[in-house]
Amino acid sequence: MSTVFLPVRIEFAPGRSGGIGEDLRGLGSRRPLVVTDPGVHRAGLLEGVLASLREAGETPVVFAEVVPDPDEACAARAAQRFREEGCDGILAVGGGSSIDTAKAAGVLATNPGPLLAYEGVNKIPNAIPPLAVIPTTCGTGSEVTNVTVITDEHHYKTPILSPYLIPKLAVLDPDLLKTLPPQLVASTGMDALTHAMESYTNRVQHWYAEACAMQAMRMIAEAIRPATVNRDPEAIGRMLYASTLAGVAFTLSRLGLVHAMSHPVSGFAGVPHGLANAVLLPHVMGYNMVGNPEAYAAVARALGVPDQGSPIRTAEAGVREVMRMNRDLGIPDRFEGLGVTREMFPAMIRDTFRSGNIPINPRVVTEADVARLYEAVLTGEAPV
Ligand SMILES: [Fe+2]
Incomplete structure (x- = not known):
């Protein structure tokens, strides 16, 4: 079985976010709630977006209170603003936390709470208001996915999946990533690589997802170093495109053990999502590859590793390439020092x-x- 249901328009071009006003009008929204975080707001990334909205005759309302690892209270505050201000659409501008908050606020705008009652797949009864997304990192993929992740009071990162959560529009504007700090290019980029790799290697067979994942891995392998260490704008654009491709891949075929293990690391120790994945990735690759050596050998080749004569040896070389990638990007090889403890x-x-x-x-x-695996990644034991 292989379903491809992706009701999202994707626009990619430098400067493209300057046309978002007309886009929102096209979606039937005249008073969008602009959901973002204080960092994006301070960096001035909203200025062009708000100008475009006003030029198109829109009267946007800004909610810039998104927190990292957003919880239900954060989403409820955004939903309350949506209702009080009489908004009729939502525009998320930011990274995964802003996009996930926007989706969750949309759920609460058209459905009764509590939000976390919708944990799981296809539990949301009513469609959310029109949602457009402008990502400002190169990792989340949430601009095209059917999922939002909301942290509960027990630090559990609760997944809510529904086709209603797929945004109507994703605007990929690499100009907005020009000021993204290098460590965020690296960690969100490694999140995107993890999406592609888990989608490609897991037990779900999906030809469309595999094609997107393979292309995403190739693009990230080429672009992540120059995007991070040289701040090469062309490479940053390729990272942004690849992260969306990886988002398409995992919305169709889902993920694997890296994400299953990284969500608790973020939930309990507050390690940012991309960084948690990056540190875990070579360890989980080393553990998983025996379960599907051919797929992990294909991953290694996508990362530029020459064939080593057998799938398992090629897969092993792929693990070493990801360790090298992490080192080149300044990503630590263990959780020690990042707030994770054995307790x-x-x-x-x-x-x-x-x-x-x-x-x-x-x-x-x-x-x-x-x-x-948690013990090995805490102390930095070699994955292969
Ligand atoms: Fe992720």
């Missing part, structure tokens, strides 16, 4: 197994395996 492990392991990505992981996972 968190039991709760982290419990939450890992709540993830819907566990049953589709390329290798059957046990609690002992996850405990061993």
